[in-house]
Amino acid sequence: MRSINLILHITTHNEWDKAKLVGEYTAPSLKSEGFIHCSTIKQTVDTANIFFRGQNGLALLCIDENKLKSECKYEDPTGGGKHDPGVGRLFPHIYGPINISAVIKVVDFPADENGLFTLPGEINISI
Numbered sequence: 001m002r003s004i005n006l007i008l009h010i011t012t013h014n015e016w017d018k019a020k021l022v023g024e025y026t027a028p029s030l031k032s033e034g035f036i037h038c039s040t041i042k043q044t045v046d047t048a049n050i051f052f053r054g055q056n057g058l059a060l061l062c063i064d065e066n067k068l069k070s071e072c073k074y075e076d077p078t079g080g081g082k083h084d085p086g087v088g089r090l091f092p093h094i095y096g097p098i099n100i101s102a103v104i105k106v107v108d109f110p111a112d113e114n115g116l117f118t119l120p121g122e123i124n125i126s127i
Contacts, residue, residue, distance in 0.1 A: 004064045006041060006065070006104075007063050007065050008040070008063065008123070009027070009039075009060070009061040009094075009098070010051075010052055010060060011027065012057050012058055013057055013058075013106075013108075014057065016106055019098075020100060024099055025097060025098040025103070026098075036093065036094040036097075036098060037091065038063065039091060040091075040092065041119070041123060043089065043091060044060070044123075045117055045118060048109070048117040052117070053115045053116065054111055055111065055115075056110070056111065058110070058111075059106050059107065059109055060106070060109045061103050061106055062106065063103055064102055064104050067099070068098065069099045069102070070097060070098065071095045071096065072093065073092070073093050073095065074090035074091065074092055074093075075090055075091060075093050077091055105122070107120050107123060108120065
């Protein structure tokens with residue numbers, strides 16, 4: 001049995017619903033930067049608290065990297081500024097649309113009363 005290489009992407013439930021209708025998920029960054037930003041499990045909370053603080057209606061796409069049709073590369077965060085999470089760590093970037101079959105689970109990702117995020121209990125290496 002092949003193990004899951006789990007990476008996560010933060011989006012909205014509305015965007016995921018649209019993706020299911022067309023059969024693949026894209027993000028605005030695919031056009032503007034050439035790839036879709038993702039995070040490892042350990043990087044997700046920092047990313048969310050920097051870039052999505054206080055936002056509602058978010059979901060985590062749990063992606064099995066082994067099932068992706070598009071190429072995934074681990075690279076430094078873009079921009080290189082002091083606000084980039086995990087400077088010096090490599091982030092997964094998907095160079096093309098995410099095929100629906102690579103998304104093995106979608107998990108609600110609500111902010112707390114202070115607008116901050118914690119990793120939902122459903123996210124673990126064994127999903």
